[in-house]
Structure formats: structure tokens, C-alpha cells
Amino acid sequence: MQSPLYSKHAQQYDTAVTDNVYNAKFERPTLQSMIGELEGKDVLDLGCGSGVYVDFFIAKGANKITCVDYSSAMVDIVKQKYAQRVEAYVQDAAQGLPNVNSNSIDLIVSPLMLHYIEDLTPLFTDIARVLKPEGQFVFSTHHPFGDFECSQTGNYFERELLHDEWNTIGEPVKVSFYRRSLTELTQGLMEHGLVISQISEGQVGEDVKAIDPDAYAFLSTKPNFIFIKSQKL
Numbered sequence: 001m002q003s004p005l006y007s008k009h010a011q012q013y014d015t016a017v018t019d020n021v022y023n024a025k026f027e028r029p030t031l032q033s034m035i036g037e038l039e040g041k042d043v044l045d046l047g048c049g050s051g052v053y054v055d056f057f058i059a060k061g062a063n064k065i066t067c068v069d070y071s072s073a074m075v076d077i078v079k080q081k082y083a084q085r086v087e088a089y090v091q092d093a094a095q096g097l098p099n100v101n102s103n104s105i106d107l108i109v110s111p112l113m114l115h116y117i118e119d120l121t122p123l124f125t126d127i128a129r130v131l132k133p134e135g136q137f138v139f140s141t142h143h144p145f146g147d148f149e150c151s152q153t154g155n156y157f158e159r160e161l162l163h164d165e166w167n168t169i170g171e172p173v174k175v176s177f178y179r180r181s182l183t184e185l186t187q188g189l190m191e192h193g194l195v196i197s198q199i200s201e202g203q204v205g206e207d208v209k210a211i212d213p214d215a216y217a218f219l220s221t222k223p224n225f226i227f228i229k230s231q232k233l
């Protein structure tokens with residue numbers, strides 16, 4: 001399921017997330033703080049968007065960087081920015097990772113993508129396949145308790161497609177995504193031999209208090225994203 005936020009508005013999305021609150025001052029600092037040593041490691045950015053994590057991977061000394069995204073507009077932006085340094089291609093992660101060799105990746109990072117996939121089984125199967133032994137899968141996604149506020153069914157344990165409008169680019173754009181329970185998310189990892197080593201609910205930077213007091217009040221009192229680090233046995 002593809003929102004125009006990531007296709008038609010890809011360029012505006014890239015500009016917006018460079019220094020906004022939710023991505024630049026909350027999501028990226030939290031997820032990046034959970035990523036360890038990357039010197040010489042092979043990294044896969046799953047749902048890479050416009051490649052806002054690539055500079056971080058390069059600065060940490062990553063070896064091969066592969067970026068995949070459903071949106072060709074996003075992949076084009078990554079190619080324009082990092083032509084020689086990164087391999088970027090279109091892939092629907094719901095179908096798994098058919099172009100990635102088994103036991104070839106040290107770290108898979110997936111910032112804010114999993115909630116666009118209904119059934120995570122094919123993807124988790126392939127994540128376990130392509131990671132090297134002790135390789136890590138580190139991701140962020142919508143917090144199950146946060147999304148439950150928008151539930152129409154009222155059944156927390158039943159997966160649910162939700163529809164919303166976000167102002168990320170300064171105008172409302174329709175988005176649809178799946179809400180799932182914490183049990184579904186964490187059991188899915190464990191059933192594929194991915195052992196959870198860290199869970200975070202993020203911490204918004206103190207500087208946000210002055211920049212956007214409403215966002216600060218929200219993010220410092222309500223669950224919004226969940227951040228999980230797991231490792232292949």
C-alpha cells in the first residue's frame with residue numbers, strides 16, 4: 001500500500017524530515033543510539049525513504065550500504081544523492097528480500113516501515129535468512145498502544161488497517177497503515193529466531209520544548225513509536 005506521501009510528495013518528504021521533530025529530533029536519534037559498531041559492516045536500509053540514514057552509516061564506517069524501498073521516487077532520490085556509494089533499488093518488502101544473498105548482511109535497519117506491511121511473515125523469514133549469524137535487525141515502528149487510540153474495532157489483539165491524514169509536508173496527505181499488537185510484533189521476531197536485546201519508546205530532545213511545545217508535550221507523555229533491536233541466533 002503506497003501513500004502519495006512517499007511517491008508524489010517524495011521530494012517534499014525528504015526536505016521535511018531533514019530537521020523536523022518526529023523524524024530528526026525523535027526517531028533518528030533514538031534508533032541510531034541503538035546501533036553499535038559499523039566499521040566494515042554490510043548494512044541494509046529497509047524502507048530507506050530518501051536515504052536520511054545513509055550519512056550516519058558512512059560516518060560510522062559501514063562497508064557496503066544497500067537501500068531498498070517500495071517507492072521508485074524515493075529510490076531515485078537516494079541514487080541522486082549517493083550514486084557511487086550506495087546500491088539502491090525498488091523492492092516491496094512485503095514480498096521479502098529475494099535479491100539479497102543468504103548470510104550476507106551484518107545489520108538491517110528499518111526506520112518506520114513495518115506498519116505498512118500487513119503480514120510480516122515473508123519479510124521476517126527473509127530477514128532471518130539474509131542476516132549473518134549474530135547479525136542484527138534494528139527497527140522503529142508505530143507504538144501499538146499509540147495506534148490503538150485510533151482503533152475502530154476496539155479489539156487490540158486483532159490486526160487493523162487504519163487511515164489517517166498527516167501534515168508532515170505542511171499539507172494534509174492521506175496515509176494508511178496497519179496497527180498490530182505488541183505480542184504479534186515481538187512473537188513474529190522470536191518465531192524467526194530473532195532475539196530481542198533492547199526495546200525503547202524513545203526520548204524527545206529537550207530542545208524540542210522551545211521549537212515545538214505541543215510536540216514536546218505529546219512525545220514526552222504519550223507512546224508514539226517503539227524501537228526494537230534484535231539479533232539472529
Ligand SMILES: C[S@@+](CC[C@H](N)C(=O)[O-])C[C@H]1O[C@@H](n2cnc3c(N)ncnc32)[C@H](O)[C@@H]1O
Nearest residue numbers: 006047048049069070071092093111112113116
Ligand atoms: C515513514 S517513511 C520512512 C523512510 C525512511 N526510513 C526515513 O526514516 O525517513 C516509510 C518508507 O517506507 C516505504 N515503504 C512503505 N511500504 C513499503 C514496502 N512494502 N516495502 C518497502 N518500502 C515500503 C515508503 O515508500 C517510505 O519511503
